[in-house]
Amino acid sequence: MLTPTVVSHTVRRGNRTPVAAPRTSTRCSACAMRHLCMPQGLTLDDMPKLEALICSARSVRRGEAVYRVGDPFDNLYVARSGSLMTVMAHRDGREQVTGLRLAGDPLGLDGISTGLHTCSAVALEDSSVCIIPYSALKHMCRETGAMQDRLHRLMSEQLIRESSQMMVLGSLSADERVAAFLLDVSERNGQRGYSHAEFNLRMTREDMGSYLGMTLETVSRTLSKFQKRGLIDAQGKLIRIIDLEGLRHL
Amino acid sequence: MLTPTVVSHTVRRGNRTPVAAPRTSTRCSACAMRHLCMPQGLTLDDMPKLEALICSARSVRRGEAVYRVGDPFDNLYVARSGSLMTVMAHRDGREQVTGLRLAGDPLGLDGISTGLHTCSAVALEDSSVCIIPYSALKHMCRETGAMQDRLHRLMSEQLIRESSQMMVLGSLSADERVAAFLLDVSERNGQRGYSHAEFNLRMTREDMGSYLGMTLETVSRTLSKFQKRGLIDAQGKLIRIIDLEGLRHL
DNA sequence: CGGATCATTGATCACCATCAAGTCCCGTGG
DNA sequence: CCACGGGACTTGATGGTGATCAATGATCCG
Numbered sequence: 001m002l003t004p005t006v007v008s009h010t011v012r013r014g015n016r017t018p019v020a021a022p023r024t025s026t027r028c029s030a031c032a033m034r035h036l037c038m039p040q041g042l043t044l045d046d047m048p049k050l051e052a053l054i055c056s057a058r059s060v061r062r063g064e065a066v067y068r069v070g071d072p073f074d075n076l077y078v079a080r081s082g083s084l085m086t087v088m089a090h091r092d093g094r095e096q097v098t099g100l101r102l103a104g105d106p107l108g109l110d111g112i113s114t115g116l117h118t119c120s121a122v123a124l125e126d127s128s129v130c131i132i133p134y135s136a137l138k139h140m141c142r143e144t145g146a147m148q149d150r151l152h153r154l155m156s157e158q159l160i161r162e163s164s165q166m167m168v169l170g171s172l173s174a175d176e177r178v179a180a181f182l183l184d185v186s187e188r189n190g191q192r193g194y195s196h197a198e199f200n201l202r203m204t205r206e207d208m209g210s211y212l213g214m215t216l217e218t219v220s221r222t223l224s225k226f227q228k229r230g231l232i233d234a235q236g237k238l239i240r241i242i243d244l245e246g247l248r249h250l
Numbered sequence: 251m252l253t254p255t256v257v258s259h260t261v262r263r264g265n266r267t268p269v270a271a272p273r274t275s276t277r278c279s280a281c282a283m284r285h286l287c288m289p290q291g292l293t294l295d296d297m298p299k300l301e302a303l304i305c306s307a308r309s310v311r312r313g314e315a316v317y318r319v320g321d322p323f324d325n326l327y328v329a330r331s332g333s334l335m336t337v338m339a340h341r342d343g344r345e346q347v348t349g350l351r352l353a354g355d356p357l358g359l360d361g362i363s364t365g366l367h368t369c370s371a372v373a374l375e376d377s378s379v380c381i382i383p384y385s386a387l388k389h390m391c392r393e394t395g396a397m398q399d400r401l402h403r404l405m406s407e408q409l410i411r412e413s414s415q416m417m418v419l420g421s422l423s424a425d426e427r428v429a430a431f432l433l434d435v436s437e438r439n440g441q442r443g444y445s446h447a448e449f450n451l452r453m454t455r456e457d458m459g460s461y462l463g464m465t466l467e468t469v470s471r472t473l474s475k476f477q478k479r480g481l482i483d484a485q486g487k488l489i490r491i492i493d494l495e496g497l498r499h500l
Numbered sequence: 501c502g503g504a505t506c507a508t509t510g511a512t513c514a515c516c517a518t519c520a521a522g523t524c525c526c527g528t529g530g
Numbered sequence: 531c532c533a534c535g536g537g538a539c540t541t542g543a544t545g546g547t548g549a550t551c552a553a554t555g556a557t558c559c560g
Binding site: 086088090094096098109110111112113114118119138141142143145148152153155156157158159160162163164165166167169170171210211212213 | 336338340348359360361362363364368369388391392393395398399402403404405406407408409410412413415416417419420460461462463
């Protein structure tokens with residue numbers, strides 16, 4: 001179902017991306033803190049502890065991986081700017097996109113159970129991620145209940161997100177899948193203070209197809225169909241949702 | 251894609267199951283402890299704390315739900331005997347099986363993020379589950395690192411399990427899906443000390459189809475095909491795997 | 501501009517859903 | 531005990547959705 005050309009997501013972005021991209025690494029306590037902790041209301045007393053969590057940032061160029069399948073797990077990450085996707089592989093080499101991560105979304109939680117990453121996280125555009133050493137985070141969770149809550153919630157949210165995607169893949173038609181995907185991205189964009197109606201989807205049609213369990217041709221055809229029906233306006237990766245309700249009703 | 255008859259999993263089991271089944275509730279510290287904690291090696295010092303985690307058991311009859319979509323989340327559960335499935339619903343009422351839980355598997359982790367359960371957990375046969383109050387567990391995780399590790403690992407394992415299922419749904423053919431499912435059940439059965447080769451699959455063909463994103467007819471046909479090829483021997487719900495390698499190679 | 505990737509659209513075909521019988525199995529009641 | 535009834539399962543026939551193959555057009559970036 002997936003074409004062999006998907007096999008290496010780092011390479012296929014073309015020769016533009018050098019194998020070893022420069023990694024700027026700067027202190028960035030405020031960043032992960034805001035996303036990982038603040039929303040749930042830490043007390044002022046917690047702030048010093050919070051500062052103790054060593055947290056740096058890292059840039060990833062388009063097509064580059066934050067981590068790959070099989071890499072040892074030491075850190076969690078939080079997308080800070082840009083967007084990334086997670087990719088998983090079968091034994092036989094077939095790959096599938098398993099998730100889209102926007103700013104504020106966590107990355108790497110899957111590595112906790114075995115100590116190895118079971119998927120790769122690839123940047124869809126030049127992005128940056130916050131690095132959160134897992135051991136430090138664990139330590140902090142034992143001191144600060146709010147942090148513990150926040151981590152549990154993050155994991156649980158991720159579980160729900162994946163269950164929902166299982167439903168998309170298991171019971172929706174091609175049209176419904178594409179619509180559901182657009183609505184999901186729209187909503188998440190809105191939650192981040194951007195437009196519900198217009199966004200730049202950095203994934204290729206092939207990535208979308210892989211994520212939605214269909215071929216790139218069907219994705220393209222479906223988007224064209226939606227456009228003809230006046231549901232969306234798609235100019236390549238730039239997508240504008242015209243009739244939100246129409247999309248919701250199929 | 252899913253027939254309307256799936257809508258109510260509790261009712262459809264027939265009139266045999268009374269609406270309100272009796273719930274035996276007994277102390278059962280040892281049970282959840284063993285599954286949730288012991289494997290990761292708690293020290294002897296931890297045992298008293300462990301005992302403090304109030305944990306009781308509950309019986310669920312075939313077709314009955316441990317919890318339902320929308321129920322308030324207070325407890326985690328661990329399947330103790332029998333087997334259960336998790337079921338999720340769309341807005342429009344369509345339902346899909348999202349997971350199969352055997353003895354030792356956790357239930358309810360999805361409820362942490364919102365405080366409400368987002369799926370239902372329905373018993374596939376008369377079963378029992380351990381009840382673990384989440385607040386007590388949280389408290390204990392802050393005292394005992396081993397417990398914290400264990401909980402994180404459970405959640406992470408669940409994430410991996412769901413990602414894998416996303417791959418099954420997104421990139422495998424009908425034959426491959428059924429084979430993957432049989433191999434998964436076989437392996438998990440083996441891990442529990444039962445036979446790799448022979449097991450009683452309590453799900454109906456419809457449940458399997460729902461879980462695998464296909465119709466019950468296709469499930470049935472696929473199993474028949476496997477039988478003709480000498481890969482398995484299926485007598486209704488009793489399934490014996492004859493050629494494990496054959497299944498692995500498609 | 502030139503080369504490669506990405507996207508669109510068309511034509512054909514295969515897989516699997518759907519519809520439809522008919523059988524098996526089990527629990528219940530006559 | 532056997533007949534009955536209903537759900538579960540199997541199997542067949544047919545059609546539709548989406549995959550596949552193919553060719554062209556758009557876009558991006560060096």
